[in-house]
Amino acid sequence: MANLEKTESTGTTETTEKAAPQGAAEKAAPAALRSEDFGIDTTARTTGEAIRDYVKNLRNGELGALPALAGLFALFILFWLLDSLLPQGSGGTFISLGNLANLLQQGAGPTIIAMGLVFVLLIGEIDLAAGTASGVTAAVMALHLVRDGNLLGSLGYTVFGLFALIIIVAIVLALVVRIWAAAAFSVLALLLLLIGFPPNAWLEMLFAITVGIVLGTITGYLVAKVGMPSFVVTLALFIAWQGVLLQFIGEGGTLGLRDPVLFAVANGNLPTLGSWILFVIAAGGYAAVLLNRQRSRRKLGLVAQPTGLVLLKVGAVVVLGAIATVLLTVNRSPGSIIISGVPYVVPIVLVLLVIGTYVLDRTRFGRHVYAVGGNREAARRAGIDVVRIRAAVFIIAAAMAAIGAIVYSSKVGSVSPTAGGGNTLLFAVGAAVIGGTSLFGGRGRLSNAVIGGAVLATVQNGLGLLKQPSAVVFIVTGLVLLLAAGVDVASRRRSATATR
Numbered sequence: 320m321a322n323l324e325k326t327e328s329t330g331t332t333e334t335t336e337k338a339a340p341q342g343a344a345e346k347a348a349p350a351a352l353r354s355e356d357f358g359i360d361t362t363a364r365t366t367g368e369a370i371r372d373y374v375k376n377l378r379n380g381e382l383g384a385l386p387a388l389a390g391l392f393a394l395f396i397l398f399w400l401l402d403s404l405l406p407q408g409s410g411g412t413f414i415s416l417g418n419l420a421n422l423l424q425q426g427a428g429p430t431i432i433a434m435g436l437v438f439v440l441l442i443g444e445i446d447l448a449a450g451t452a453s454g455v456t457a458a459v460m461a462l463h464l465v466r467d468g469n470l471l472g473s474l475g476y477t478v479f480g481l482f483a484l485i486i487i488v489a490i491v492l493a494l495v496v497r498i499w500a501a502a503a504f505s506v507l508a509l510l511l512l513l514i515g516f517p518p519n520a521w522l523e524m525l526f527a528i529t530v531g532i533v534l535g536t537i538t539g540y541l542v543a544k545v546g547m548p549s550f551v552v553t554l555a556l557f558i559a560w561q562g563v564l565l566q567f568i569g570e571g572g573t574l575g576l577r578d579p580v581l582f583a584v585a586n587g588n589l590p591t592l593g594s595w596i597l598f599v600i601a602a603g604g605y606a607a608v609l610l611n612r613q614r615s616r617r618k619l620g621l622v623a624q625p626t627g628l629v630l631l632k633v634g635a636v637v638v639l640g641a642i643a644t645v646l647l648t649v650n651r652s653p654g655s656i657i658i659s660g661v662p663y664v665v666p667i668v669l670v671l672l673v674i675g676t677y678v679l680d681r682t683r684f685g686r687h688v689y690a691v692g693g694n695r696e697a698a699r700r701a702g703i704d705v706v707r708i709r710a711a712v713f714i715i716a717a718a719m720a721a722i723g724a725i726v727y728s729s730k731v732g733s734v735s736p737t738a739g740g741g742n743t744l745l746f747a748v749g750a751a752v753i754g755g756t757s758l759f760g761g762r763g764r765l766s767n768a769v770i771g772g773a774v775l776a777t778v779q780n781g782l783g784l785l786k787q788p789s790a791v792v793f794i795v796t797g798l799v800l801l802l803a804a805g806v807d808v809a810s811r812r813r814s815a816t817a818t819r
Contacts, residue, residue, distance in 0.1 A: 384755040385755075390753075398780075401785060402781065417658075420588075426775065427664035427667070429727065433747040433754075435720055439549075439712050441679075441688050441760060443695075443758075447556075448553040453723055455530065455560050456720070456725075458568050459526060461734040462568070464576065478566060483509065486512065490505040492537065496540060496543065496707055498707060505536060511525070524725050531717045534717050535718060543709035543713070557740075557744075572735070574734045584663060585729035588660035594660050595644060598644040601640060602641075648660055672769060675765040689761055690703055723747070750775050752803050753800060754766070754767030775799070778792070778796055
């Protein structure tokens with residue numbers, strides 16, 4: 320190691336080397352690295368410091384899901400008071416156990432679709448076709464079930480052949496963009512279509528999901544590989560899939576879902592023992608993840624949340640989960656039939672939330688999604704396969720839309736030509752944005768969709784109990800979405816100002 324000294328001599332600058340003691344230099348260099356380059360990673364924080372940092376982030380525009388959570392709490396209080404006090408209210412039904420369980424079941428379908436749309440929004444794109452794509456998957460599922468597995472007889476040779484051709488095209492497109500899982504599921508969709516299978520609820524749901532992946536592959540290829548704007552592509556496909564849906568069901572037609580398994584997806588409940596097992600698994604898993612993450616970061620010498628703050632989070636989740644489980648395991652039926660237990664949609668949403676959060680937070684794919692959403696060109700120069708990532712998020716969104724279609728079709732007990740259109744798509748997009756996912760890409764989490772879905776379900780349910788017309792519901796929902804978009808823009812401006 321050497322220190323360079325400059326000495327001036329007769330108008331010229333001479334550079335000489337002055338050797339430093341070797342041992343001192345070796346000690347000085349790591350010390351400099353620790354204090355200047357990595358000091359922030361090795362600083363232990365107290366609970367007070369962590370709270371001050373959080374408040375500082377809020378002031379800098381990093382609001383996350385806080386506005387949505389505050390809004391959800393305010394809406395609960397507002398509708399509880401209005402429903403109890405106003406003459407047109409139901410006398411307190413809003414806060415009843417039956418209505419709270421109904422809230423979970425009503426909002427689950429659009430919420431699951433919104434969770435898929437989060438992936439698309441994270442890269443700064445939009446998927447307007449997710450709604451009618453979900454309707455197509457629901458129609459395929461219902462049509463196959465109602466017609467005893469005879470899709471050929473129901474669709475006719477021409478439509479059946481075109482359907483098979485679309486699947487084959489999707490297989491080829493998936494291979495072109497090298498998304499092997501999408502190609503495999505598309506092959507499975509083709510096999511289920513051509514070979515046929517007797518009516519079976521589990522196979523019907525699998526068929527619907529594979530068809531969703533087929534539709535998502537087409538969307539992803541057109542946006543990512545061809546380079547067409549996502550707004551134009553998905554708007555065109557929104558209209559096209561609506562036509563396919565009408566072709567499958569017919570104008571004015573309705574396909575009933577009378578299978579007990581399909582009906583139970585959105586209307587059934589876990590037994591009391593199963594509800595408590597779910598609580599133990601969910602709360603215990605959350606505690607294990609947080610504590611293990613803290614232990615790992617401390618072991619590596621990285622910044623970790625204070626133990627007190629971690630325990631506070633775990634305690635809050637355990638208490639709230641226990642209260643919810645106790646309430647949901649109480650009989651909420653006013654009649655002689657006993658209705659109790661956590662609705663099936665709760666573990667379905669939880670499983671999707673855990674898997675999706677793990678993918679985004681703990682995998683290379685998730686890091687690449689955030690990178691593409693933050694700066695596409697920088698991600699490309701860093702060696703990320705941007706085309707593959709952009710195509711993949713549309714496939715994930717379509718698969719989640721198919722799962723959402725299964726849930727909302729189960730809730731209403733039928734599939735109509737309007738399935739997935741209009742309100743379903745708008746509420747799904749709204750749920751993702753209201754929950755805190757940015758429309759500009761690069762910022763958001765899957766939990767944002769769940770929180771936003773709860774907000775929209777609360778608005779619709781509360782206004783419905785107050786006997787408000789659809790016009791009021793749409794106006795209020797639109798204003799809530801507009802407010803969420805405004806908060807997103809304001810927080811980004813604040814964040815940009817704070818980093819200058």
